[in-house]
Amino acid sequence: MVCEYGSELKRMVEVARVHTENGKLADYIPALTKANPNDIAVSIFDGQSTCFSEGNYNQRFTLQSISKILTLALALIDHGEEVVFDKVGMEPTGDPFNSIVKLEAHKPSKPLNPMINAGALAVSSLILGESANEKVDRLIAFVCQLSGNDFLTYNAEVAQSEFETADLNRSLAYFMKQHGVITEDVEELLSFYTKQCAIEVSCEDLARIGYVLANKGKNEDGIEVIPADVARIVKTFMVTCGMYNASGEFAIKVGIPAKSGVAGGILCAVPNKMGIGIYGPALDEKGNSIAGMKLLELISERYELSIF
């Protein structure tokens, strides 16, 4: 793996880095403005050898929306498909991730999919646990298992920063409570949601989680970490809604199941091949890592990774 990717990947990272100039850090969560906008990194894990990384791969960052696929997997394991999809639909929206419009437009008022904020909040309300802290402990234990990294935790400063400014997510949650989609206390739900989004990882953690999804739920030792069906459902949502309202374009240009977050991470699962983790905090106007998307385009083309 190292020989195969070595200098080529280094060159692709530097080509992609130029694009960081055209992006912008997310600033609606104040703590995210501390990142270096010119950072760009990639890790690739194919289960055969050690993880191969290039660029600023030592930088840690928060999962943000990438956490949505992890809560979805845990909720599916906890409750099964019927219960989960009673609360949230399966259709892409074509709207920004935090949009409120389709919540009211569709009857019954359930969110269209688990990758938009409304849907993710509904899924988070299904995670078992007596309190926000108990839920986040369970989720972190699950992410540790998926990544093989026992030292993961959440960044309290980022969680608090989002909690204090999450009025749009609050309004989505209150709307859903009024319509019976969720029943729990909204502030407790927001407390959990902002902590799940603030779980801190590296590119390598993302690549290793991506590998498990790519490998039908099994880790590199062949141990099933999540059921194959759950891995399949999660990967399907990654294709149809993982890059928000850029998912169609991403499917054409890159063609890999992927989920992005506004801290600049992208988790990719190339079915039966590898997991890829990306970090590049400068975002395009849709909230995806601008250099990260470019880098994935280069990697997918060079190694013929498109699933289409």
Ligand code: GLN
């Ligand atoms: N925590 C962020 C939010 O809810 C996650 C959004 C994202 O990464 N797109 O706004």
